[in-house]
Amino acid sequence: MGIKGVSSAPGDFIYFKSQVPLHRIPIGTKQWRYYDFGPKVVPPLICLPGIAGTADVYYKQIMFLSMKGYRVISVDIPRVWNHQEWIQTFEKFLDAIDVHRIHLYGTSLGGFLAQLFAQHRPRRVKSLILSNSYLETKSFSAAMPWSPIVSWAPSFLLKRYVLTGIRDGPHEPFIADSVDFVVSQVETLSKEDLASRLTLTVDDASIGPLLLPDSSITIMDTNDYCAVPLQLKDQLNERYPGARRAYLKTGGDFPFLSRPDEVNLHLQLHLRRVGVEARPDLVQIASQGGGSDSGPSEKKDERDGDDTHKDDNEHTESSPSESQVSPAPESSESHSIDNQLLNNAKACYLGNHGETMVLVIINKILLQYVQMICVSLMLSMMDASDSTHLLSLIPDR
Known part of the structure; x- marks a missing residue:
């Protein structure tokens, strides 16, 4: 395909990276990479990306909702190789960060994994927001006959396969930018990351009945196109007839990047509807001059390297408990x-x-x-x- 990765990131993403700390914690043999921003007393909205996404793709949601007084956690899907392992690993992650009741926002594969967790751990999931998602993996497995040897495939082949799922061709500017950003994120994924996500996508499974009422589910789909076949999206809508619908006229595969204002509005309405009370009074705006915990420049993550590698703005478990957004550093001697x-x-x-x-x-x-x-x-x-x-x-x- 004609899409190429880009090494540069939008200016607001650079600002986001300078303000929001990246966390890494090992849980067993799994390494979790995630952002956690906003007042800790608010039940969190946890964002799960699709096969081509990382924790970074939800940066527009993190910045907007945290400034409104909500807590947002965006995670990378760790290297798990079956759905049962995903459920167990994700539950251990929630225990490690001391979160017990959650609201899940999942797109594509992330939406499928969110439903899977809600099915098997119903007491922990209070609501779901599903975007361009599906109920079963059989069609993906049929379209990938070489799935049994996916873990043996070279990295370039896995990346090529993932990128072919992103629609090529002319796009309106905002959608083109969202595609470029996600492609640049794919370039940061290791062979093991891609192989595990493809395995989760083709591993034969389907979503059973949920104890969660339809009134606690929002289905947010784009009406133009996406990699998930329309038939699978229709199945999802039929399964949850009482769910709230939030249709976007355009947006492609990544509306959270291409249509952030609309997506953020629907997320905020959903959280209000399911009883999440924002705490704007706990949002702190203070000039910290960059501080020692954050760096103004963006660095490519070395996911293939040693786990001891850290981003400049990475925080450990002693990070501040409340959202803090500081303006750009300014000289104390300049009064112009x-x-x-x-x-x-x-x-x-x-x-x-x-x-x-x-x-x-x-x-x-x-x-x-x-x-x-x-x-x-x-x-x-x-x-x-x-x-x-x-x-x-x-x-x-």
Whole structure:
């Protein structure tokens, strides 16, 4: 296919990585890589990605919902090789992070694994949000006749197979960006990661009856296209006739990236409907100047390397218990009007005072610098004696 991975990440993802700590904990022989952000007193929404996703793909949901006072946990699917192992390993992970009642948001394979856990551990799952998901794996197994030797296949073949499931061709810009981002995440996955996820996808299994009432389930699908066949999505809808429907007109396979505003709204409505009370009063906005626990730059994860490898902004179990989003570092000695305006802009954004004021402030800043640049260019072209009157054009600071 024509899609190529990209090494660069969107600017807001770089900001996310500088603010939200990445956690790694070993549980038995499994290594869990996850983000946990937001007030700890709130029952968490746990996000499970599809076969091509990582914990990073839900960064737009983490940032939005945590600022609203919700707790969001986004995880990588660990290297498990059958569905029973998934159930046991995921339960041990929840015990390790001291979480007992959860709400699950799963897309594609993540949605299937979420239903599987809800079926076998009904007391722990309070609600489900399923996006572009399915009830059984038989059709995927039939489409992959070489599944018995998937663990022997080379890495390039596994990546190629996963990427062929992502629709190629022209996309509208936001969907194209979401595809590029997910493809870049696939490049970070090791051969073992890909092999285990493909094994979970083709391992013959189906979802049985859930004790969870349909009223606690939201089905959020895109109406344009996705890798999951329409027949499988219809089966899911028929299984849960009383579930809440949240259809997105467009969004492709990764609406959480391509249509984050709509997805975030539906997630927030779902959490409110199932009784999760947000705690915006516990959201702390403090200038920490980057701190020693977070780094401003993004680094590619070395998943094939030693488990002792750490991201610059990785946190251990002693991380702060509440959500803390700090603005970009600023000098304590700088008191210029430009810094003041920038700080005001950040405060307006984080305080939800609307976009109009932010745009006005940004326009003023840009106008100042444009004027200064123009005057500087003109001064360089004239004699010093002719330039005195031009100095008055520079705005007062």
